[in-house]
Amino acid sequence: MSVRVFETKEVQELLRAATNIDSNDGNARFKQIVHRLLGDLFKAIDDLDITPDEVWTGINYLNKLGQDGEAALLAAGLGLEKYLDIRMDASDKAIGIDGGTPRTIEGPLYVAGAPLRDGVSKIDIDPDVDAGPLVIHGTVTGPDGQQVAGAVVECWHANSKGFYSHFDPTGAQSDFNLRGAVRTGADGKYEFRTLMPVGYGCPPHGATQQLLDEIARHGNRPAHVHFFVTSDSQRKLTTQFNIEGDPLIWDDFAYATREDLIPHVAERSGGTALGLKADTYKDIEFNISLTPLVQGKDNQIVNRLRASATA
Numbered sequence: 001m002s003v004r005v006f007e008t009k010e011v012q013e014l015l016r017a018a019t020n021i022d023s024n025d026g027n028a029r030f031k032q033i034v035h036r037l038l039g040d041l042f043k044a045i046d047d048l049d050i051t052p053d054e055v056w057t058g059i060n061y062l063n064k065l066g067q068d069g070e071a072a073l074l075a076a077g078l079g080l081e082k083y084l085d086i087r088m089d090a091s092d093k094a095i096g097i098d099g100g101t102p103r104t105i106e107g108p109l110y111v112a113g114a115p116l117r118d119g120v121s122k123i124d125i126d127p128d129v130d131a132g133p134l135v136i137h138g139t140v141t142g143p144d145g146q147q148v149a150g151a152v153v154e155c156w157h158a159n160s161k162g163f164y165s166h167f168d169p170t171g172a173q174s175d176f177n178l179r180g181a182v183r184t185g186a187d188g189k190y191e192f193r194t195l196m197p198v199g200y201g202c203p204p205h206g207a208t209q210q211l212l213d214e215i216a217r218h219g220n221r222p223a224h225v226h227f228f229v230t231s232d233s234q235r236k237l238t239t240q241f242n243i244e245g246d247p248l249i250w251d252d253f254a255y256a257t258r259e260d261l262i263p264h265v266a267e268r269s270g271g272t273a274l275g276l277k278a279d280t281y282k283d284i285e286f287n288i289s290l291t292p293l294v295q296g297k298d299n300q301i302v303n304r305l306r307a308s309a310t311a
């Protein structure tokens with residue numbers, strides 16, 4: 001039997017009391033958001049006739065999500081992080097910012113504090129017998145097409161098991177394995193010498209995978225490399241590229257793939273002279289075009305809790 005109580009005076013007063021919305025005390029913006037989200041939840045319970053059993057299943061799920069530390073992973077998997085990108089793309093379009101390397105999601109596995117080097121950094125610290133050498137390089141340019149000196153390019157990616165250092169449940173990697181930061185010189189160039197990553201899968205017994213199983217979705221990403229690119233005179237770029245040829249490129253559980261973020265993978269020789277583990281290596285050129293500040297400000301800085309470590 002379905003009942004409708006959301007619009008009643010009793011429920012509307014309950015919502016206002018529960019969120020203290022009529023008081024001048026507390027954080028007004030926070031109260032506004034909680035009032036709206038709680039109201040949307042109440043309304044959904046009414047509209048869908050969500051049962052008490054279902055509500056408690058959801059609440060217990062939130063406890064597991066927190067215990068597993070996977071709220072940010074779920075945000076990626078449910079497209080919330082992609083949605084924020086869609087909104088930022090639309091916001092850029094509305095103020096006439098076009099072009100530049102496309103943004104895509106940060107994901108939850110960045111670690112601040114990677115050693116900063118000039119121009120080139122070799123970031124494979126730990127041995128990984130299953131991964132072949134990879135060189136990632138490119139030029140950072142500004143909105144005027146000129147090379148950007150002094151830009152900081154940070155990258156991070158998984159190893160051949162799909163695990164990120166610092167978060168690796170096997171404990172096989174040191175904190176900054178496959179993570180690096182390079183400052184560009186006058187030529188705007190950066191280069192990372194590293195190992196080829198493979199795709200990432202959600203922890204199989206974690207809360208994210210549990211939810212995905214219920215809705216018959218997989219929790220896998222294609223092989224990819226994350227980037228932050230910062231510069232004093234342009235906006236910060238948060239992006240990734242996918243490794244060309246990965247079968248999941250257009251089936252990414254986190255919806256991060258974009259047309260312009262699938263650079264060609266070339267095969268080269270001469271790796272020994274570069275200090276790589278084999279002479280034949282994969283080479284990816286990924287040029288980065290930054291976008292202008294907005295009224296002198298970088299409106300792309302996203303504040304969120306991030307891991308950090310000391311190299």
Ligand SMILES: [Fe+2]
Nearest residue numbers: 107109200226
């Ligand atoms: Fe990732």
